[in-house]
Amino acid sequence: MYDFDGDFETVYTGETDVRLTGLIDKYNGDVNLPQWTGKCANVNGASDGTKFASYIEPNDTLLFFRKSLCRAARM
Template sequence: MALKTLLVSTKSEPIVRTTAKEFMFGYPSTLATLGNTFLPNWISFEKVGLIDRMYDFSTDFETFYTGVPNPAISGLYATYRGETKLPQWEQDHCNNIEYASDGTKFKSFIKPNETVKFFRKSMCRPINLYRVGEEKTYGSLKGYSYVFEDNAFDNGVTNKANKCFCRKGKYR
């Protein structure tokens, strides 16, 4: 009932007609604007689109480690928007992006059982990657395969560490 009241009071439609460009890159939405007004840390946009926020860097600024004095962490996140933690989550497992990779460069000198942290703003969260399989060699390059942890997007029912991705620890 609350959703219907919200839709009626904002004169929003549950299904809208858009062009392909609007669908992909965003169209104005009263609900998104309302969310942005009352929950700016959670909804930081005023339009809705499949990939619009993925390529919207207008409010982003990121700091990456240069590798001095530790070359192993060059190219990894130091901060995102001036912070090492995402404001929408509590607890380090859910909010800490420091030393995460954005996928363009991963940590160097990785030990076999070391976890790799991955962060993309479009996922709104850091995710751990784990090494699987044996070392692979391509010419003189050595490589490893990594996968997301099991139940990476679980709400805390199976992966208890992910409970902090739910508001006030409630996942039901």
């Protein structure tokens, strides 16, 4: 159904900022998705749902990246 063979995500390790641990740095080697422009194209700092940012505040906006939607959405 979904052809994701060869897709890869680069994630932050937390070495420079523990709050970013597990969040996406790049998808297939780029911070932007080719299908979108503007805010929707950027996956930097998004989560695939396995781990969200640490030390968040109640009104913080989280980015959720879903491969099947080919975009990062604010929640």
